[in-house]
Amino acid sequence: MKNIKMKPAALATLAALAVAAAGSALYAPASVAADEKKAEAQKPALTVTTARPQNATLPNRLTANGNVAAWQEASIGSESNGLRLTEVRVNVGDVVKKGEVLAVFSADTVNAELAQARAAVLEAEANAAEAKGNAERARTLESSGALSAQQISQYLTAEQTANARIASAKAVLATQQLRLKYTQVVAPDAGVISARSATVGAVVGAGTELFRMIRQGRLEWRAEITASELRRIKVGASALVKAANGSELTGKVRMIAPTVDAQTRSALVYVDLPPNSSQDAPFKAGMFASGQFELGSSDAMTVPQQAIAVRDGFSYVFRLNGDQRVSQIKVQTGRRLGDRIEVLNGIKGDTPVVVSGAGFLNDGDLVRNVAPAAATASAKPVKAGN
Template structure:
């Protein structure tokens, strides 16, 4: 009997636990049903809330005269480079007075040669001149006396002729001596190597103590410090380039330098089909960073044309194409694909795809997509 009571009590306890669990699950199900409408009711206002509009400023395209340019690249070179050398042979350089980069004036001494031998030759020539002058004085006196006694019978005809001939011979010797002095004085001046023009020394091969030869290059001089830009232009554009047009060359790491077209080459390179346009650069180009031998980029201004422009901030570059966002009266933006052209300062030329009276978003276009609603604020750009 006690064993039966014990087993019966355990079954009663298990039944009570099962009943309690069923009651708890039923109560949780009721709670879930009661809470579900509340969640839906809370989500409905969020879904119904209006999407916030982006505040933007608008701008209209502007029409104006824009320069027509041809982009070009080319080398910067010396306008004219003079080679300065020695005119005498067998003399040593005694002194070098300039170096590469020095500015010189016409006639300035660049170097000097040893003058000892030339000075000795000049002294000999001057002594020979004095001797010839003395002989000329004597011969002239004898000739004058012979002419005064002619016809008196005091001198024979032969003696008279001899005196006149001696005068002419002395005169010729005097002239020769004068020429020798002039020649030696010229050689003395040639011992001073001078600049043939004003400009900048671009190369120096002269070394003190070296023996020079006639025509040997000692210095190179950029005449008048002038450089030129040899712009390479496609042959199709050469006919539009005329002498006198304004051009701009930008040396690497320097500032743009304004020049003027001097001439257009009469030939075209057979390999590249490009022609050279020679642009004179001012002397100030050296201060702007231009150097002979540099490769510079630039442009040639060939005229002006009418153009429709927008600020560059209004144009979006996406997937290799340019877009603007036109704003309707209801504040909805429409994405328009446009073709762009020249760029000057902070403005870009619009070639196709946009009406001249359209209102477009002025900036912040990277945050917009087609069909977005925007709110136009005051202070619209123009």
Template sequence: MQFIQRRTWVRLTGCGAIGALSLIASAQQPETKPAAAAKPAMTVTVAQPQNQQLSQRLSANGTVAAWQEASVGAEIGGLRLTEVRVNVGDQVKAGQVLAVFANESVLAEINQAKAALNEAKAVASEAQANADRARALQPSGVISAQQYNKDVTAEATAKARVESAQANLAATELRLHQTQVRAPDSGVISSRMASVGSVVGLGSELFRLIRANRLEWRADLVSSELFRIQPGQKVRITVANGAEVTGQVRMTAPTVDAQNRTGLVYVDLPGSAQGLLKPGMFVRGEFEFGSSKALLVPQQSLVVRDGFQQLYVVGSDQRVKLLKVTVGRRQGDMIEITSGLPLDANVVVRGAGFLTAGDLVKVVP
């Protein structure tokens, strides 16, 4: 009986040891980790490059200015302005009266000049009669040579005084004409300095006039590009509101700025530009040089990585690869790729900004 109990204890002890060893072995085995989930394929759209004819253009910035701006000044001084008939923006015709000076003093001068002329004519008439009589008597010796010379000289002097009085009257009448300030040419008033009641000096500027309503665009171009510009060349100018105006190159400046090495190109603007462009506006334009073939992709597909313009293309394994490309001209929402892109590439368009090289993608229409 004692033997049986001992044998049972040994069996229990052995079972406990085996259990303990199992626990220790279990603790020493590394824990099995679940397998990482595969990154899902991103849905993208693709497009193939398109070969199209694209205009060759050169962009430039410049200022809109008047083709010629005439200064309208006072041709008479010391008189008071009684009327100003135009304002800034008014369309005027050549010879139109813009302002009027008080003319009372000038009218008085005219009356005085007329009286002086009449007096000179009367004196001249008498002198001519005396000279005619002296000429008639001189052959007979009735009149002395001294008296003859005196009468003839008096006649010449009187005639000269008549001419002087006539010139003085003409000058005074011109002053009367100058009391009305007239437009030297047709155009639009760009600025006004005249004000009613002011007394202005001779030569004082009263108005500025854009002659013939003509505007021009003065484009700044670097000297290396000036040789490409030719008179008559078309230029497309973009206004701030998105409207476009087509101009034409008139001339290129004969000199280049020594400081910044740029030259001016003068572009004539059409009359229709009056409502869109104003002198002093700074606008952008493009000089056109015909057209050439270009490889185009949607601008949306272009991404910037590490400071470079790049495109994602989808390979046969449905994974994307990043290509560094060189861009050129733009047309609408398309951009020219000048190098780095195969003609048969499948370029990622929608979703390109969320990809990294090697990503798996799913192409959808």
């Protein structure tokens, strides 16, 4: 093989071409990577749907807490003194009617004294009859002068005294009859027995409490309302009351307390609950309950619940801008109705806000806005084999 000899000028040209090729190979990957990063930066972070706020009529409610108590509680005591209790017919939780016998005292002593009082009445009536006859004879002899004026006066006075003794004896008889009546303790009204201290065999004095009763089985919810909110509540307003056990009842405001507590700066609002005297009634006196007062309705601007993103204790929505980027806006929320939430301030009625995907966005993210149906289809998982 013959050696090919090249001129120095040709060698220099070949060397320059080799250096250029090496430089192109070195810098080409760097430019390609920069283009790829730029393309990735322009790629949307999430596919979202948007909606504009809607006007709706929302109910005005005021939430409060309080206790369930008896509408009125009656204290049923003994009206007999020194009698032994022989029978107790009711217990705690029993539903009683007005006039129903609750307990019975021993009536032996009272019956004996009653018989004595009846005998005293008969004796007084017999004495009165004799005195009346003497007085009538004295009147007939008054004009004849057979009796002196003093004797006539004595007979007339004896008649009046005998009549007075009849009245006194009848009063004693009525007292003993009343004592006999008091040997039976009766319910002053219909209701539910809430407490019992009566014990068979006990000898109690007059005025000793034997039972306590919730009159007519009526309960009320005593809601605590701050002074600033008190003016919003009117007598007759409806209230939905929910007990700690999950039971719910609808009541009506019966009365608003005329005073405000100086310590808590709150007043009591008395809400009548529907009467329920059965033992399995869902509400019991002494329960803690929360409730909402119905105060009418008003117009409001609402957005879907999905559009609200809660971060660090504050509520935000994401506004879709013309460049398909989102801006995070702090809003104040209010009432809720179903899956929509009232927005009090922060946005206007024509502001497009992100609905689906709002919880995954950050301020300034680029998004792709699609119709709700398309977003649902794109989010649907693909089955294996498709």
